[in-house]
Amino acid sequence: MNDEQKDITLLKRIQAGDRLAYKELINRHKEYAFTVAYRILNSREDAEEIAQDAFLQVFKNVHSFNFEAKFTTWFYRIVFNAALMQKRKNRIFTEDISESPQASLVSNLSDSSEDIRKNERQQAIRRAMQQLQADDVLLITLFYLQEQSLEEIAAITQISADTAKVKIHRARKRLAEEMKKHWKEEVRSLI
Amino acid sequence: MLTDEQIFDILDGCADAEILQKHTHLLAGSVVYQQYFNELAAIHFDLADMPLEKTSADFTANILAALPSEKPVFVIAKKKKWSAKFMYGFFGTMIGVLITTILVAIFYLPSSETTIEQPNQVVEVFNDFIRSYFTQIAILLNLMVLLALFDRKVLRPYFKQRSMRLG
Known part of the structure; x- marks a missing residue:
């Protein structure tokens, strides 16, 4: 049974009132949902709240799901919309403690030098992502995390597959530019 | 390039x-x-x-706790054999009482012919019984049946619902 069929089976069980199936569905998708929300919001608390709300919306509207689209397409659309609304609400910038350089230094103490370099690069990517538009972050996250096809990403973001492809290229280009800026600032701060 | x-x-x-x-x-x-x-x-x-x-450890538990509480599941208990037999017996008795009542009514129908009957002691006793007790017992039985039906169909469901709401 592939992932899509598994989701369909679980959704049918949820529609029949099986709460264990709902729990299983949450456990299957919680990390992806949380990651998408976290990359957009950059706050663990907000991302967790958004991901939890998205799962509650799934439960509330599960009877209206008609199995024509993939569950993940429907679900990530809910997560993205909720995260986007939250981002608009959060006008005040709040830096997450776990994202601060001090926190990363502490968490890096036990790692090898290669791991440290990798972690630093990934932290830089996360920081660069904060400078991107929410839909760019979503496109990059879906493209790399779930290894979803362009058609699926297009369905989630409600654009055509060709447009999705172009937008993913542009988003990565913007990310590369942000990374460049970030490294330049790092070098400047060292000098 | x-x-x-x-x-x-x-x-x-x-x-x-x-x-x-x-x-x-x-x-x-x-x-x-x-x-x-x-x-x-x-x-x-x-x-x-x-x-x-990674999400927090209680991520799933928090969602499940936020769900509306489950509707109580009503289990329809199968009637035991003796209770089914009791019901048949009960309705059989009622039908018997009804038929007897009709027969007695037919027996006492006023007829156009007047006949002079010889007094019969057995018939007299039977008539006395019918006049004094039988009607009263029949009325009492009917009343009991009515009360039992009222209890089963109205009172019990009402109090059951009420206790669930309070619970």
């Missing part, structure tokens, strides 16, 4: 042979291209390697 789209196509593994050939040629001959390609490749592989973020 290749465009960014073409470079990303190479990294995504969907570039055609012509672009790949150009890419190999540029990589060998241009330091600027080599540097630019490596920059994009580093980001590409770092993005691909980025792990999923």
Whole structure:
């Protein structure tokens, strides 16, 4: 049974009132949902709240799901919309403690030098992502995390597959530019 | 020089042979291209390697706790055999009483012919019984049946619902 069929089976069980199936569905998708929300919001608390709300919306509207689209397409659309609304609400910038350089230094103490370099690069990517538009972050996250096809990403973001492809290229280009800026600032701060 | 789209196509593994050939040629001959390609490749592989973020330990439990409470499941208990037999017996008795009542009514129908009957002691006793007790017992039985039905159909469901709401 592939992932899509598994989701369909679980959704049918949820529609029949099986709460264990709902729990299983949450456990299957919680990390992806949380990651998408976290990359957009950059706050663990907000991302967790958004991901939890998205799962509650799934439960509330599960009877209206008609199995024509993939569950993940429907679900990530809910997560993205909720995260986007939250981002608009959060006008005040709040830096997450776990994202601060001090926190990363502490968490890096036990790692090898290669791991440290990798972690630093990934932290830089996360920081660069904060400078991107929410839909760019979503496109990059879906493209790399779930290894979803362009058609699926297009369905989630409600654009055509060709447009999705172009937008993913542009988003990565913007990310590369942000990374460049970030490294330049790092070098400047060292000098 | 290749465009960014073409470079990303190479990294995504969907570039055609012509672009790949150009890419190999540029990589060998241009330091600027080599540097630019490596920059994009580093980001590409770092993005691909980025792990999923972990949720808090009570993530699932919090969602399940926020769900509306489950509706109580009503289990329809099968009637025991003796209770089914009791019901048949009860209705049988009632039908018997009804038939007897009708028969007695027919027996006492006023007839146009007047007959002079010889007094019979057995009939007299029977008549006395019918007049004094039988009607009263029949009325009492009917009343009991009515009360039992009222209890079963109205009172019990009402109090059951009420106790569930309070619970």
